[in-house]
Amino acid sequence: MTARDITLLDGGMGQELIHRAGDRPTPLWSTQVMIDHPGMVGDVHAAYFDAGATIATTNTYAIHRDRLKGTGLSNQFETLHAAALREATQARRAGTRIAGSVGPLIGSYRPDVHPDVATATPLYAEVAQIMADTVDLIIVETVASIDHAQAALAGALTTGKPVWIAYTLDDEDGTVLRSGEKLQDAVAVAGEVDAILANCSAPEALDVAIPILAATGKPFGGYANAFEQITKAFLAPEPTVDVLHERRDMGPRSYARHVMGWVDQGATIVGGCCEVGPAHIAELAKALRAAGHRIV
16 A cells, blocks of 8 residues: 555534533534633544644534524624634644534435525625634535535635535435435536535445545545434534434544545544544554655
């Protein structure tokens, strides 16, 4: 196997915050924590850097106007973005980068309720532009449909920053998105991006998706979750994370074995998503170095 330069992403933020804070999850758990526990997000970023990650993904995934509407945070859209960017910047280490996270409008894994492209594009552009002066790149995450991809990319590309896209897959069939659309068709609309990834899906789904991503000819990779499954309760309006359960068979070594399989196929950007914590990233960093790769 040829040794390569590998970008090591961090792991999940929201789940790690829940574990550390011990608070009861709410639909805005990862956002509220920046008010209730200032500095905790920065501590999580630091833990991932300590584990070997070279990118901090900002805690901005859920900061959308539609998600804040009707809550006590509805007038703090800009303030919350500023807090998340500050926490990432303060934790930053020499030689590392910050990726500005743009999560889905309305809710994760819900392509059925995602706004149409014309409605969604300026909303994605707004959040990407808020982050553009601070971050090194924009990462559009958990993209569940082709319409979602087109809108989020159109918005993110207005910043002039490098843009990465990460698709979320059907957990039982890694060749399709959660919308049921083919991954091969979805990557075809991502011509202007700098990297194509898969995220927040079962590791086994990414095992299947990686060859499809490799065929694009762009830098590729992935970061899976370690949930047992995405439950129907989580797909209801205003879900809370306590209806999802951690996989007991996806500890750091098991997860690293999956990821190293992707690296063996040419992936150069890898990390973790929900329930993949600092211990997983540390084990992955160890495996990458043992295989002769350089983490950059």
